[in-house]
Amino acid sequence: MASQTSTTNDLSSKFSLDVRDMGSLKQSARAGSPEALKTAATQFEAMFVNMMLKSMREATPQDGMMDSQQSKMFTTMLDQQTSQNIAKKGIGLADMLVRQLSAKNDAAALAIGSEGIGSAANGDGSFNGAASLMDAKLQRAIAAAGGNAAATTTTATDSANKGSQAPHVRSFQDKLAAHAEEASKATGIPAKFMLGQAALESGWGRREIKGRDGSNSHNLFGIKATGDWKGKVVEATTTEYVNGKAQTKVERFRAYDSYADSFKDYAKLLASNPRYEKVLASAGDAASFAQGLQKAGYATDPHYATKLTSIIKRSLAG
Structure with a gap:
């Protein structure tokens, strides 16, 4: 012994x-x-x-x-x-x-x-x-x-x-989790899915859209200011893909007073726009949700769905 x-x-x-x-x-x-x-x-x-x-x-x-x-x-x-x-x-x-x-x-x-x-x-x-x-x-x-x-x-x-999460992931999630939960109640989309998309669009908050004066737009989802938008606007340089090739453009984006408003507007966009009906219907699966967004034309990046799925399943897992 x-x-x-x-x-x-x-x-x-x-x-x-x-x-x-x-x-x-x-x-x-x-x-x-x-x-x-x-x-x-x-x-x-x-x-x-x-x-x-x-x-x-x-x-x-x-x-x-x-x-x-x-x-x-x-x-x-x-x-x-x-x-x-x-x-x-x-x-x-x-x-x-x-x-x-x-x-x-x-x-x-x-x-x-x-x-x-x-x-x-x-x-x-x-x-x-x-x-x-x-x-x-x-x-x-x-x-x-x-x-x-x-x-x-x-x-x-x-x-x-x-x-096991990286510090910047935990910080991002802790700061925005409550807003994501509120938006989840309005759309039925899991809060983690929306946090993943906000992370992808804003680079985990490191590349948030800002005005020329440095003011924060609080726009976490890269939503552009189309003709029907009556709120504040900021102009920023962004990358768009045309026929699979990246091009740099200056676009007008919506600006909000808070991150809570950004999540609310995102939830309203998905819930009210008919082209996102299939996205809402497939909100139970991360890959289907991401692919649905890409097919609906949310982003022009040909790898958008793959990137979003990876963030949701790996960085935000647990």
Whole structure:
């Protein structure tokens, strides 16, 4: 038993890609070793930290002069090892799992969790896929242990998803979420879909349309000031695609007094214009919603639907 304890104690300090000691961990788990429980929980925490790092990497540009497939590979290895080091010190998730699973200390449950760690440690799959795998394995472990921690696990998973968002994404979402929810009530379009479109049109708030005097138009959706618009207007340079080719133009855009007004006008536009009827009808699916907007002529960018779908499903996931 002493040798098993030594093995599990050392596991979290080893190279993150070294999974050779997983067999020893599972053997210790079947023997009911408390050290194995702690180590498995720590490895689980390390995977969550690694997924958060991975998601933040994906949310930042990676097309610089120094970026290559080789640099990305070494960055991935660095993130994995960093996750191990962070989890070794602990952020609280491992301790929570130990408390929940120690109530019954079911060795079979721990063995299930260890197998999940081994498969996820290979680095296969996307962020959401790995998260789903871990959550399913953990739920099975809890069920086998007879614990009542489903609610706690769900909270931990949601917190990890939210924590995986890049800071500028969280800031943008927190600032505008309430306005998006109000517009959602009027259109039936999920608030997340509208936030995604506002993010795409405004570059996460970094490229908002401004007047020549620098005043903010609060126009988050790039809505132009057509002949029937009676409100304030600003002129700005924009990129339009004609026959698939980008062209720079100066256009007139609607200006609002607040972001709330921008969301209200956007909701009114989609709800009152007949060409967006199919968009509203397909608002239950991100890809269908994005494709519907592009087909209805909302934007001239030929890749608009793909970009919008990616933002909704990846940056705003969770």
